[in-house]
Amino acid sequence: MVPMEPPGQRGFPNEGVRMESAVHALSLLSVDETKDAFSHGDTAWVLASAALVLLMTPGLAFFYGGMVRVKSVLNMLMMSFIAIGIVSVLWVLYGFSIAFDQTGNGFMGGFGQLGLNNAVHTLASVNGATYNIPVLAFSMFQLMFAIITPALISGAIADRAKFVGWSVFVTLWTTIVYFPVAHWVFDFGNSSGHHAGWLAHWGVEDFAGGTAVHINAGAAGLALAIVLGKRNGWPRAQFKPHNLPLVMLGAGLLWFGWFGFNAGSALGANGLAALAFTNTQVATASAMLGWLIVEKIRDGHPTSLGAASGAVAGLVAITPACAFIVPWAAVVLGLLAGAICALAVALKFRFGFDDSLDVVGVHLVGGIVGTLYLGFMSTDKVVGAGGAAAKGLFYGGGLTQLGKQAGGAGAVLVYSFTIAFILGWVIDKTIGFRLDEEDEVSGIDLFEHAESGYDLAPSGGSGIFQPSTHTKTEEVPA
Amino acid sequence: MKLITAVIKPHKLDEVKAALETFGVQGMTVSEASGYGRQRGHTEVYRGAEYTVDLVPKVRLEVLVDDADVLEVVDVIVKSAQTGRIGDGKVWTTAIEDVVRVRTGEHGADAL
Numbered sequence: 001m002v003p004m005e006p007p008g009q010r011g012f013p014n015e016g017v018r019m020e021s022a023v024h025a026l027s028l029l030s031v032d033e034t035k036d037a038f039s040h041g042d043t044a045w046v047l048a049s050a051a052l053v054l055l056m057t058p059g060l061a062f063f064y065g066g067m068v069r070v071k072s073v074l075n076m077l078m079m080s081f082i083a084i085g086i087v088s089v090l091w092v093l094y095g096f097s098i099a100f101d102q103t104g105n106g107f108m109g110g111f112g113q114l115g116l117n118n119a120v121h122t123l124a125s126v127n128g129a130t131y132n133i134p135v136l137a138f139s140m141f142q143l144m145f146a147i148i149t150p151a152l153i154s155g156a157i158a159d160r161a162k163f164v165g166w167s168v169f170v171t172l173w174t175t176i177v178y179f180p181v182a183h184w185v186f187d188f189g190n191s192s193g194h195h196a197g198w199l200a201h202w203g204v205e206d207f208a209g210g211t212a213v214h215i216n217a218g219a220a221g222l223a224l225a226i227v228l229g230k231r232n233g234w235p236r237a238q239f240k241p242h243n244l245p246l247v248m249l250g251a252g253l254l255w256f257g258w259f260g261f262n263a264g265s266a267l268g269a270n271g272l273a274a275l276a277f278t279n280t281q282v283a284t285a286s287a288m289l290g291w292l293i294v295e296k297i298r299d300g301h302p303t304s305l306g307a308a309s310g311a312v313a314g315l316v317a318i319t320p321a322c323a324f325i326v327p328w329a330a331v332v333l334g335l336l337a338g339a340i341c342a343l344a345v346a347l348k349f350r351f352g353f354d355d356s357l358d359v360v361g362v363h364l365v366g367g368i369v370g371t372l373y374l375g376f377m378s379t380d381k382v383v384g385a386g387g388a389a390a391k392g393l394f395y396g397g398g399l400t401q402l403g404k405q406a407g408g409a410g411a412v413l414v415y416s417f418t419i420a421f422i423l424g425w426v427i428d429k430t431i432g433f434r435l436d437e438e439d440e441v442s443g444i445d446l447f448e449h450a451e452s453g454y455d456l457a458p459s460g461g462s463g464i465f466q467p468s469t470h471t472k473t474e475e476v477p478a
Numbered sequence: 479m480k481l482i483t484a485v486i487k488p489h490k491l492d493e494v495k496a497a498l499e500t501f502g503v504q505g506m507t508v509s510e511a512s513g514y515g516r517q518r519g520h521t522e523v524y525r526g527a528e529y530t531v532d533l534v535p536k537v538r539l540e541v542l543v544d545d546a547d548v549l550e551v552v553d554v555i556v557k558s559a560q561t562g563r564i565g566d567g568k569v570w571t572t573a574i575e576d577v578v579r580v581r582t583g584e585h586g587a588d589a590l
Contacts, residue, residue: 238529295523299523299526301523303523305524305525306525309525345525
């Protein structure tokens with residue numbers, strides 16, 4: 001198991017490097033060297049967490065899918081599901097290597113883990129500190145983060161992205177942006193702290209992905225919403241959600257899976273995981289309350305969409321902070337995030353970009369709130385595998401940590417936005433990214449997937465009328 | 479013969495149906511409809527964005543009656559569908575040339 005060590009015991013050669021994130025990679029210790037330390041409990045928790053995080057992507061698909069119109073629900077679900085397919089394959093080929101192979105530099109990892117060949121028998125993972133779980137368990141846990149991050153972007157471009165264009169974007173953005181950024185933030189280097197990502201090395205605190213996942217996806221979503229342009233009729237036409245129960249179901253699955261995301265990032269079944277679990281629960285609950293209070297005051301009605309959105313905003317904001325703050329501070333963070341995001345979703349109307357499902361308002365803004373909050377409320381009362389957390393402004397640490405948090409958030413935002421903008425533009429000018437107006441109006445589900453999500457109308461075949469159909473193999477009557 | 483068409487509030491359907499049965503009407507056709515009259519629609523708010531929904535759900539009820547019964551049947555519908563609040567709906571009658579019962583081939587009032 002991973003001990004909760006007092007600060008300094010780990011003895012990093014570089015003082016700037018602390019165990020500030022979740023995430024860890026791997027030394028290639030042989031099986032013999034590590035078999036005594038190998039932890040069944042930690043491994044079980046990390047594998048279970050990986051499965052929980054995978055479930056978040058279908059959860060996200062439902063959360064997004066319920067918010068679009070009937071004619072786009074399948075495409076919305078498919079944009080998430082295709083990310084599972086593409087990123088899983090990329091991860092084995094080179095993704096894990098670029099993100100976590102500890103022979104690289106501060107910008108990206110090395111190529112020692114191509115094909116995951118070298119990870120097969122390695123029973124200890126080193127990421128600054130040593131974690132007694134197989135490298136493959138760590139790798140699969142991290143894969144699920146790499147899957148959901150591009151899937152998050154899809155909400156910004158609902159109803160109007162060509163499916164092949166989206167698939168190419170997922171492939172390129174994950175390769176050029178996600179894998180390196182995961183290295184920047186999550187890779188603490190080998191046991192001497194060498195070859196760490198530059199943000200991790202600098203001491204930016206991001207336990208489970210406020211920068212690498214949420215700011216990253218939010219900035220890319222903003223770029224694509226601008227490149228692809230507004231949906232036909234936005235903002236005057238009706239774009240109200242077609243299935244709010246689906247949105248609530250998706251939010252519930254996200255909340256459930258997020259315990260793997262945050263508490264699993266402790267990479268062990270230990271006290272740090274319990275802290276992350278606790279903070280995740282209470283921040284999400286208070287963020288839901290924060291969003292609903294804003295709605296009740298501003299609009300008169302607390303809505304179910306507001307409850308689901310507030311919960312997700314809280315999950316986003318607590319993600320970077322979940323193992324660096326104490327539980328009461330998580331409650332405050334949740335209230336702030338819920339209220340701020342409830343107001344931030346109006347930005348798109350003011351600035352005129354059609355971020356259809358509020359990837360910017362919830363993920364970018366929520367990620368920034370959580371990341372900056374650490375500059376104030378991070379406390380050295382919390383001690384992880386690599387040492388104590390930093391002291392934020394309110395714990396006597398001055399402005400140092402706040403500066404690092406802002407720098408980390410800004411670096412990821414600018415890099416992701418720039419590359420996503422260029423990729424989106426190039427894809428649109430070459431193979432095409434924006435759907436034609438006619439196909440968008442008649443429905444992307446029909447055009448891209450030749451399916452319709454629901455078959456409730458009597459003329460659709462579910463009612464008492466039986467329209468004639470034929471299968472492709474059958475002869476079409478003349 | 480006349481066709482009486484009533485567009486009413488959905489929650490009044492059971493009362494109207496019961497009142498018509500008590501009066502002696504033998505059959506009717508009911509369908510879901512949406513529309514608006516003087517009450518217009520309503521406003522919904524999603525993530526702070528307001529949407530005005532013009533069309534509100536209604537029930538459309540159609541009854542074929544003999545000329546002699548028209549006024550009474552309309553009266554039964556109006557009385558049983560009334561709440562006194564805006565949005566109660568409308569009832570109108572249309573002249574019908576002929577009616578045929580499919581099973582027997584009977585025409586006119588015999589087919590009602």
